[in-house]
Amino acid sequence: MSQQADSSQALIARHPIFDSQQRVIAYELSYHQDTSLNDMLAGSPESDSGSEMILSTYTSISDQGEIKRVPAFLPISSSMVANMPNLPTKQVVLLLKLPEKPDRAFAELLVGLAKQGYRVTLSIPEYKPQLDPFLKLVKIVKLDIQNIPAAELQQQAASLGKVKVTALAANIKTIEQLETCIEAGFKLFEGSFLSRPKVVKGRRIGANQVALMQLIQELQKPNAKPEILEEMIIRDPVLTYKLLRIVNSAAYSLVRKVESISEAVVMLGIDQVRKWATLISMTSNQDKPEELSRTLLIRGRMCELIADGENLPSPGSYFMAGMMSGLHVMLDVDQATMLEQVPLGEDIKVAIASYEGDIGNVLKQAIAYESGEWEKLPADFNIALFEAAYRHSLDWAKEAMQAMYE
Structure with a gap:
């Protein structure tokens, strides 16, 4: 029953992005490293409707009984942008990683995406003032909190707020870390914290x-x-x-x-x-x-x-x-x-x-x-x-x- 990967079979998973009330406001889509963005959005084996069908499947949820669609955060590399298919700008947020040495060309790429109507999230290791010219060109900035000491989280969030971007705390592993990030001033949250209970010792099941x-x-x-x-x-x-x-x-x-x-x-x-x-x-x-x-x-x-x-x-x-x-x-x-x-x-x-x-x-x-x-x-x-x-x-x-x- 085994089947090897091929260009027509894309592996996709979704990961929720929450607000401070732990309500889902978007999903980040991850896909296999050997799968191109075009392959991923080509449509399922059962449909020819392409990216619209894929995005609908992975971003439609029942929320308190109401069916709603939330945006999809799509990770892409700078090199992928030139060959990127046309995507519904209201449904998609492009997720780019900050290059090791961001330059004028990268800034022009961000400006070009904004002119096309795309919202962009920029993933950075940590906030530094010299990044402001790039941060001002995007809507959301994503930080991996595991790379930042807890004592510095509030300052990082405050600095991003001054640049007028939305701060997303990523890779949150526990409820306690989530609470720390909320107190620090982050607005969006992502991670595996839902799978870790806040254990009440000695608690008996009702x-x-x-x-x-x-x-x-x-x-x-x-x-x-x-x-x-x-x-x-x-x-x-x-x-x-x-x-x-x-x-x-x-x-x-x-x-x-x-x-x-x-x-x-x-x-x-x-x-x-x-x-x-x-x-x-x-x-x-x-x-x-x-x-x-x-x-x-x-x-x-x-x-x-x-x-x-x-x-x-x-x-x-x-x-x-x-x-x-x-x-x-x-x-x-x-x-x-x-x-x-x-x-x-x-x-x-x-x-x-x-x-x-x-x-x-x-x-x-x-x-x-x-x-x-x-x-x-x-x-x-x-x-x-x-x-x-x-x-x-x-x-x-x-x-x-x-x-x-x-």
């Missing part, structure tokens, strides 16, 4: 959360009975309400309304109820940014599609592993505590804890793909399957989250 996990565990049983599931679901009024609302939403176009949980279970099937119950559990914590739920939905669905494409048994278990791999972040506990307290199958626990077994292997590869860490994927992995699984998972997550609010 009884209602455990009950929901017990329901999900019951849903994994191939012989689960609708009556038993109904008994478990109706213990939680919010879960009952949301599940019935989803079943009766436009997503299912039913002839008549479903009025009981057991009827919903029969009509949807165990697999669908399992997914929705898991989704509801992931979105029940209002203190967490919606992007975290979105990420775990995409990961779970991607794992399931890969398992199905590779003809692995019980694809639903792969979905559960992907979704539950970030549950500890939702609960503000460390992963070991979560796995100890939550009733999950042993194969899923092992997959989450140490990436062992078939489920763990797929989970590890899905995480590498979504992070754009292509070098962590095996040389002979099924490129077409992974690319299609990720792309379809983006659409599925958008539709699923929209149905939650219908």
Whole structure:
């Protein structure tokens, strides 16, 4: 089932850019180093609509039930600009890296892009006054905070503010670093901080959360009975309400309304109820940014599609592993505590804890793909399957989250 990379198969992943309220305002797209910008924007194997289709797929999200499109930050090199295809300027922000020795030619390139209507983000190692002539030609300046001492972050942000550019703090790895950057005065934020919980030591998972996990565990049983599931679901009024609302939403176009949980279970099937119950559990914590739920939905669905494409048994278990791999972040506990307290199958626990077994292997590869860490994927992995699984998972997550609010 292996497939080698070729010019028509682009590997693309997206990474959220947040405002200070942890709302997604854009996505930075990363693509394989061997893929040209033209190849990436040529369109998927299922469409000839080119860059518009690709940008729509990777920048359309459901935000509180409303479908919206956010801009795409596209990393390009100075040498790529001359051969760059025409791009929708309202949808695209070009991301350029500051050359080691920026010169007049680079300044003229920035001026030319601005005249064409493009917004430009400039990635720099750190602020220096001598960079002002270049910074004044762009809209956003991106700083990797791991290269800057914490004590200097406020001064860096203040200096960028004087140049009247928006300061973007990148490579934020923890919630604590995010809070530091917000206090320092940065306006935009990017990094892996969503995957790191702000652990509350000694915290126990709430009884209602455990009950929901017990329901999900019951849903994994191939012989689960609708009556038993109904008994478990109706213990939680919010879960009952949301599940019935989803079943009766436009997503299912039913002839008549479903009025009981057991009827919903029969009509949807165990697999669908399992997914929705898991989704509801992931979105029940209002203190967490919606992007975290979105990420775990995409990961779970991607794992399931890969398992199905590779003809692995019980694809639903792969979905559960992907979704539950970030549950500890939702609960503000460390992963070991979560796995100890939550009733999950042993194969899923092992997959989450140490990436062992078939489920763990797929989970590890899905995480590498979504992070754009292509070098962590095996040389002979099924490129077409992974690319299609990720792309379809983006659409599925958008539709699923929209149905939650219908």
